[in-house]
Amino acid sequence: MRLALFGGSFDPPHLGHLAFARFALEALAPQRLLWLPAGRQWQKPDQVMAAGAHRVQMLRLLMAGEPRFVVDDRELHRRGPSFTADTLGEFKAEAPDAELMFLIGQDQYARLPTWYRAEAVAQLATLVVVPRAGEAVVTPPGMPPHRLQVLYLPDTPISSTAVRDAIVRGDDICPLVGADVASYIDSHRLYGKKP
Secondary structure (H helix, E strand, O other): OEEEEEEEOOOOOOHHHHHHHHHHHHHHOOOEEEEEEOOEEOOOOOOOOOOHHHHHHHHHHHHOOOOOEEEOOHHHHOOOEEOHHHHHHHHHHHOOOOEEEEEEEHHHHHHHHHOOOHHHHHHHOEEEEEOOOOOOOOOOOOOOOOOEEEOOOOOOOOOHHHHHHHHHHOOOOHHHHOHHHHHHHHHHOOOOOOO
16 A cells, blocks of 8 residues: 655645645555644654644544545644654554555645654655756755655745735635635634634
């Protein structure tokens, strides 16, 4: 079995995330692609995110209709910071014969040698690195030996920060997150949405 693991804050999830996940399904052909909303991120300890339950529900709305997409909320229930090495270790223990493919952006890949137990991350999963448009993937100094696959994704210039900024301005966010997620954000007054 091949499992693709897509982690992130998803605060909020948007159509760029969805386009990326669909592209990964086609390019990597996993049996399942698991979305892993982050718990407390150890590299961003002061980051304030929407409650995990809201982010999970928005993900479910965003991915509706694709049976190979699954939300895995284990990191939201973990005490203390979320470490990718721990998450990958859990998946390996649950499915020892599965091939794990960890999707990671170029910026995260460049910092990976600073991660907690980077050698375990490198050993447990194939790192699927998504470079920014026009950039070459360069293995960072100090990176332990690892399996690497580069996935060139069509450019999708949407970010969660841009979505939150649009909400504060009162802009229509349907083109960024889709109607269902936009309605959820509105009804729950998330990200500074005023009544």
